Amino acid sequence: MRFFVVCPGGLEVPLAQELASIAQRPDSKALGPWVIDPTPTSPTGGVGLAAPISAAMALNLHSRIASRVLLQMAEGAYRQEEDLYKLASGLAWEEWFSSKQTLRVDVTAHRSPLKSLNFATLKIKDAIVDRLRDVTGDRPNIDTAFPDVRVQAHLTATHVTIYLDTSGEALFKRGWRDEKGDAPLKENLAAGILSITGWQPSQALFDPMCGSGTFLIEAAQIALAIPPGAIRAGMYGDDAKPSRLAYRPLVTSADGFGFQRLKPFNEAAEQKRWAGLKDAAQAEMIEKRKQFPDADALGISGGDINERLVAMFKGNWQRAQLPGLPITLQVDALVSKPPANIAAGIKGGVMLLNPPYGERLVIKGGRGQERQSEEYSYDDSDASEALRGSRGSRGSEGSEEPEDRFAYNLETGRQSAKRTSRESLKKLQAQEEQDPHFVEFLRQFGQHLKDAFGGWNVFVLTADMALPGQLRIKESKRTPLFNGPLECRLFKFEMHPKRDSAADLK
Numbered sequence: 001m002r003f004f005v006v007c008p009g010g011l012e013v014p015l016a017q018e019l020a021s022i023a024q025r026p027d028s029k030a031l032g033p034w035v036i037d038p039t040p041t042s043p044t045g046g047v048g049l050a051a052p053i054s055a056a057m058a059l060n061l062h063s064r065i066a067s068r069v070l071l072q073m074a075e076g077a078y079r080q081e082e083d084l085y086k087l088a089s090g091l092a093w094e095e096w097f098s099s100k101q102t103l104r105v106d107v108t109a110h111r112s113p114l115k116s117l118n119f120a121t122l123k124i125k126d127a128i129v130d131r132l133r134d135v136t137g138d139r140p141n142i143d144t145a146f147p148d149v150r151v152q153a154h155l156t157a158t159h160v161t162i163y164l165d166t167s168g169e170a171l172f173k174r175g176w177r178d179e180k181g182d183a184p185l186k187e188n189l190a191a192g193i194l195s196i197t198g199w200q201p202s203q204a205l206f207d208p209m210c211g212s213g214t215f216l217i218e219a220a221q222i223a224l225a226i227p228p229g230a231i232r233a234g235m236y237g238d239d240a241k242p243s244r245l246a247y248r249p250l251v252t253s254a255d256g257f258g259f260q261r262l263k264p265f266n267e268a269a270e271q272k273r274w275a276g277l278k279d280a281a282q283a284e285m286i287e288k289r290k291q292f293p294d295a296d297a298l299g300i301s302g303g304d305i306n307e308r309l310v311a312m313f314k315g316n317w318q319r320a321q322l323p324g325l326p327i328t329l330q331v332d333a334l335v336s337k338p339p340a341n342i343a344a345g346i347k348g349g350v351m352l353l354n355p356p357y358g359e360r361l362v363i364k365g366g367r368g369q370e371r372q373s374e375e376y377s378y379d380d381s382d383a384s385e386a387l388r389g390s391r392g393s394r395g396s397e398g399s400e401e402p403e404d405r406f407a408y409n410l411e412t413g414r415q416s417a418k419r420t421s422r423e424s425l426k427k428l429q430a431q432e433e434q435d436p437h438f439v440e441f442l443r444q445f446g447q448h449l450k451d452a453f454g455g456w457n458v459f460v461l462t463a464d465m466a467l468p469g470q471l472r473i474k475e476s477k478r479t480p481l482f483n484g485p486l487e488c489r490l491f492k493f494e495m496h497p498k499r500d501s502a503a504d505l506k
Helices: 012-023 055-062 081-089 117-136 187-197 214-223 268-291 307-319 410-419 422-433 436-452 467-471 501-505
Strands: 002-006 046-050 068-077 103-109 149-155 159-165 205-207 300-304 327-330 350-353 374-377 392-394 400-402 457-462 477-483 486-494
Touching (some): 002 055, 012 055, 012 187, 068 081, 103 117, 117 149, 214 307
Parallel strands (some): 300 327
Antiparallel strands (some): 002 068, 103 374, 149 159, 477 486
């Protein structure tokens, strides 16, 4: 079977490395041979591979970087909408799901010649429901908010590829976050960034602006070998309870994964393989918990000036099934210090932060919308409401919560992107950079890093390309990434230990 594993833009290389690691697991090898496509040399939004159908279970359970795992159903040339209908209606959908299940269809496109992707989505939807009606005598209902089955199609200039979504809810929804700060980072983007930093569980990790704790929780789960899909797989027994401040329903074992609602995965042989994958993961978790019995042993810590966010981080940590309470303080980043075990003699560590200053709270310009990628979703109730924006995902009220702030209406977003030129974006950034409080904070923080964190590698995710100059520190590496529609850079700063002036005089 052919799969396409979707990821945030810029994380294709870490994803390919992760897929290779998953494929080498003994329990994954037991499923059959895996062949991963060559690592993309430019942003493709994902990585392809060939593997047994059972690989969908391992990928959804173990991939920290993936957004979705798509199973390829068909590929063919097209020139008009009727070609899409013909290809989709020729597939044996009745072998994958029943007419009693609800359906959602999404279409993405890159340089498609079709005038209306909304109409293209409608034709694919019609082909699927017509096929099921002809075979079973009944047709599935459409549900864009909580569908049982998701079908995706991608159009290029000449070809269409049709996929079944084996993930269901987007995989960044781990099931532990029911509270978020003003500008939360998606869990899979955080995991990909951790991979880029090269951080290992044997190293200290510190986030002085931890917010709701995304980086630190992802790192702790990596150290403890907790699969990102553990909660959705029901590996903890009782699901976590939401807090009083929950902003959306928690994804639970009742939601599970999309493949669990597809007929082939409910056969006895596949159910046995699924149980085996979970048992192997559970055994790893037990061994790692012996190595890291409490939060102190993890060497992972953080701080934030906002008391509410510190409390939020603690709640998320507990819902993520991590030991005890996280090591965190309510403290201004300008006076933060290396954790005690570092100060006691371990030289260096990794600092990782996504500063809640400047453009992260006010996304400027929407440059990400200039990319030629569009997505439509068809809702039977009203075709005019089918325009959902780029890569939508379920929200707290049963409506579509876009994965980025510009995704509520793609057409509006595109018009906005046209109105906001690169020159005006630079002007907006320049105006913000001139904010004396913002400039002074960055200057002071840069000096604090030099004074207090010698020997550390500091990684900062930001949309401000001028950040190194504002910190007055020369970066050693910059990695392009996309946080939703926002083009960012992950800057690496190598903080050299301060020289001992007394030793220099000898």
